[in-house]
Amino acid sequence: MAIKVKDQYRTNHLSTEPGGCEVTIIHEGGKTLIYDKVKRPGSYIKGISDVTQGKNGSIIRILIDGEVAWDVRHDDTDPWNTPSIQNAGKKA
16 A cells, blocks of 8 residues: 655644655555655665665665666665666656
8 A cells, every 4th residue: 555645744844834855665565655846866765775674674676756766685785876766867
């Protein structure tokens, strides 16, 4: 079951303004959290990783705008350091 995190639970004011990416975090227990309006996905994921992993278990997959950007089975780096996440949301 996916849970879309509401604006009232967001701590960065930029995450309540239109624009940015939709970031989906999937934890090993199956809990899925969806964050919209994320302007800097790499920084955002790094910032929430300790908090969400402590509550929900390890992150196993991350989607950016519906596309797999990181998967624990295939990527041996921290998710916020992968090029697909660092470059997400940047204008070409």
